[in-house]
Amino acid sequence: VAQEEQSKIHExxxxxxxxxxxxxxxxxxRLKNVFLKNKDVKDPEKIKELIERGEFVMKELEALYFxxxxxxxxQRYYSDINKTK
Numbered sequence: 001v002a003q004e005e006q007s008k009i010h011e012x013x014x015x016x017x018x019x020x021x022x023x024x025x026x027x028x029x030r031l032k033n034v035f036l037k038n039k040d041v042k043d044p045e046k047i048k049e050l051i052e053r054g055e056f057v058m059k060e061l062e063a064l065y066f067x068x069x070x071x072x073x074x075q076r077y078y079s080d081i082n083k084t085k
Contacts, residue, residue, distance in 0.1 A: 002047045009054040010035060016061045 010031070017027030038050055 002044070002051070005051050006035075006047075006054075009051060009058070012058055013054065013061075016058060016065075019065055020061070021064075 013031055014028065017031060018024050020027040041047055041050065
């Protein structure tokens, strides 16, 4: 069960990493390093903790992308208003 969760988190993070501000390659390298660093963890509590950390990172990335999209829309909207004055 934990293996399935790890795979899902890894796939979702790879997907979210495509738009990472420092670039997708940077994100992939960091993600790979983190997963390789923790590949030998056997303790169920530690695994659960790492899965929760992965879910937290996913939520943070989604928030980052939402904020970036919001700022871009706001900038376009307000720049259009300023041009018409």
